[in-house]
Amino acid sequence: MGALLSVFTVGQLACCCSSAACNLAFCGLQSCFSSIVSRIMYAMMLFLSTLLSWIMMSPWVTEKLKEVPFCKSGSGYSAMCIQAVGYLSTYRILFAQTIFFLMFSLIMLNVKSSKDGRAAIQNGFWGPKFLVLIGLMVGAFFIPEADTFGQVWMYAGLVGGFLFILIQLILIIDFAHSWAESWVEKMEQTESRWWYAGLVFFTLLHYIAAITGYVFLYLYYTTENGCGLQKFFISTNLIVCFILSALSILPDVQEAQPRSGLLQSSLITLYTMYLTWSAMNNSADNCKPSIFQHGNDKTFDSMSLVGLGIWFACVLYSSIRTSSNSQVGKITMSERILMKDTSSGNSDGETGGIVTSNDNEEDGVTYSWSFFHFMFALATLYVMMTLTNWYKPDLKSGNLNQNEGSMWIKIISSWLCCLLYIWTLIAPIILPDRDFS
Known part of the structure; x- marks a missing residue:
């Protein structure tokens, strides 16, 4: 479990810097819209969660966890360490990612333009959002198995993957x-x-x-x-x-x-x-x-x-x-509004940021924010099933x-x-x- 927490600690350090890095990378272009930057940042979240899930399923992590004194319980693992690697770790990490996107899908319901107060949450506060995601992942590892979590979440993955x-x-x-x-x-x-x-x-x-x-x-x-x-x-x-x-x-x-x-x-x-x-x-x-x-x-x-x-x-x-x-x-059902390059350029919602991006959604959103997060929740379930080859977990x-x-x-x-x-x-x-x- 110490190895697991160390991964989260390193991830937290990287995530705190990710917002500035993304803005510097994408706002270096002449035409930089906050709508595109935000979508790329959410995609980065999903990719990092996928990479972490793949790493946690690797045999190398399983062998390293055997060497942790906390995980030694006689000749085998303790129950908590078993749930920290393998397919259960993938289920738990991507469960947290799915909850994160579903939560944002509900928050962003019926947003019509960036003048809505929720625009700052959608397009900024990347450091806190990464911390919330990491907190959800850590909390997911404390969900008791009780012979139900793996089975139920597998069926949820089948439905989400299908969609x-x-x-x-x-x-x-x-x-x-x-x-x-x-x-x-x-x-x-x-x-x-x-x-x-x-x-x-x-x-x-x-x-x-x-x-x-x-x-x-x-x-x-x-x-x-x-x-x-x-x-x-x-x-x-x-x-x-x-x-x-x-x-x-x-x-x-x-x-x-x-x-x-x-x-x-x-x-x-x-x-x-x-x-x-x-x-x-x-x-x-x-x-x-x-x-x-x-x-x-x-x-x-x-x-x-x-x-x-x-x-x-x-x-x-x-x-x-x-x-x-x-x-x-x-x-x-997104509004059919042409993308426009506004020379005034409003902040993308990041408080205290160095770089700003053009706000092209003042008159109307260029994509459905709520549906975008719902689609990414389904994408999370799809990648969860893909990493486990759509197999059925045997809890015993x-x-x-x-x-x-x-x-x-x-x-x-x-x-x-x-x-x-x-x-x-x-x-x-x-x-x-x-x-x-």
Whole structure:
């Protein structure tokens, strides 16, 4: 436990300096908006908590904790030290992070502009906020296990992870739309075919990667006379991806939804292939290869690395996204207000700070503050499940086992993702009186 407290002490020292460091780093730019700085700071909180959770799960920390006199209890650990490492430490650290974001989601409900008194809390006081987060983490380690915390929080992680998977799809679609529009606009302005060639190249790259992935899924996750459920998952998702790709280039869809295209469909196809692979990786039968496992580590494999990569990209993208007219803005019901560079520049809410950032939210917020924190709470639950490979905790042995529930969560998510994207294609045709521009 001494090792654990020392980690928190070092983290506290670093966090107290983080606000000034972030402001100096991002406000060195000519156009520095407090809305972007704040989102990046919250993302930094999440990344640091993820890093700490990963470190606490490592075998190295477990071995070091054995050497602490407080933890020696006969031939084994004391009960408190067992809860300070392994999957329980990840559950407790990210439980505190989730509570932190949910608390801020409630505090920031119905904020309309930075003139609201709560803006100072949202955009400043980073030192106290880090201290509150650290205090929640320390307090989480005193929650009694009582054969319930791990089990209940695992189910909460399944639900939160499921919802964040859907948010990931929205962010991926938004990124693909922005990507395609940006390159098409540059192609029209410069009359250079290189931009068009780039769109074609990445579209083909995504489809080739997705088809290759499906082929490997057939090779490694199915057998000639068995694994019928796996064959059903792969075949169904492959057919659905073909359908949504064909829909995106139909003349009626192109006329009603000019933003649609194969680049977006290729990304959705690749993401669906990943969800299919991830779902089958959590199956409890013998239709799963062991070639992707790292030694005897049962809680972190290649699938987890890919999942963390996608999670990292989506969290970073949601933190720096500035367009208020994006589909994410529509879904979160954010005000459609253009970003503007105010020369006057108001303080970002940090009392006594050296550097200030421009306040671009005096007339209205550029994103929903409450929904942003709620999304980060879901992202925390998603990364918690990813670090533990979506496994089910065995409270008696202290190990993690295969979780059939996570398999169905992911495969259903893949179906909902495809249906949601198909709906974005056909909705303007079915509901012609509504504005989907």
